[in-house]
Amino acid sequence: xxxxxMMVILSAPSGCGKDTVFHEILNIRNDVKESISATTRQPxxxxxxxxxxxFLSKDKFEEMIENNEFLEYASYNNCYxxxxxxxxxxxxxxxxxxxxxxxxxxxxxxxKNCPDAVSIFLMPPSIETLEKRLKKRNxxxxxxxxxxxxxxxxxxxxxxxxxxxxxxxxxxKAVDEINEILxxxxxKRNA
Ligand code: 5GP
Numbered sequence: 001x002x003x004x005x006m007m008v009i010l011s012a013p014s015g016c017g018k019d020t021v022f023h024e025i026l027n028i029r030n031d032v033k034e035s036i037s038a039t040t041r042q043p044x045x046x047x048x049x050x051x052x053x054x055f056l057s058k059d060k061f062e063e064m065i066e067n068n069e070f071l072e073y074a075s076y077n078n079c080y081x082x083x084x085x086x087x088x089x090x091x092x093x094x095x096x097x098x099x100x101x102x103x104x105x106x107x108x109x110x111x112k113n114c115p116d117a118v119s120i121f122l123m124p125p126s127i128e129t130l131e132k133r134l135k136k137r138n139x140x141x142x143x144x145x146x147x148x149x150x151x152x153x154x155x156x157x158x159x160x161x162x163x164x165x166x167x168x169x170x171x172x173k174a175v176d177e178i179n180e181i182l183x184x185x186x187x188k189r190n191a
Pocket of ligand 1: 012013014037038041072073074076081082083084101102103104105106107
């Protein structure tokens with residue numbers, strides 16, 4: 001019997017370090033892949049189309065919504081973000097662990113539509129740490145940072161709907177914890 005894949009939702013407030021955590025996981029496992037999202041936000045310096053995101057116009061994004069091409073999508077900080085359905089489904093079909101690194105509204109939609117998906121909320125040690133990280137990143141205006149922090153507080157409040165909550169205080173510890181979750185969940189599915 002071929003090995004079963006699975007969908008993993010990794011959600012966290014913006015600036016919590018979910019990309020860093022995910023890259024560490026990519027370094028230690030060869031069965032993990034990331035779903036590349038589509039967005040209508042502008043690329044940041046260093047970001048490339050088809051690598052970090054598919055950067056789309058609002059019209060193109062809305063056309064894809066109409067055609068039911070998203071597994072989920074959400075509006076965040078005045079932009080659309082969405083998971084292209086086919087690519088994510090194909091990864092799971094091929095026995096991979098498909099990571100969806102998405103914000104909470106989208107995460108909840110995936111939990112509803114794909115009850116088999118494993119959901120992990122990465123919790124910042126505190127709102128103050130998050131604020132420091134967002135400021136250090138130097139990619140958003142003061143207003144956007146304030147908005148991201150407001151969203152973060154709401155996300156933290158609703159984190160109990162996730163299967164697992166992992167606190168990102170020490171990178172290595174958070175990565176180990178997620179790695180163990182993946183091993184346990186795979187074992188259940190392939191038993
Ligand atoms: P950023 O603008 O910082 O790249 O992303 C903002 C937020 O959107 C982050 O929390 C990120 O995880 C989330 N995000 C990225 N891609 C998707 C997606 O496909 N769907 C949803 N719902 N959120 C996404």
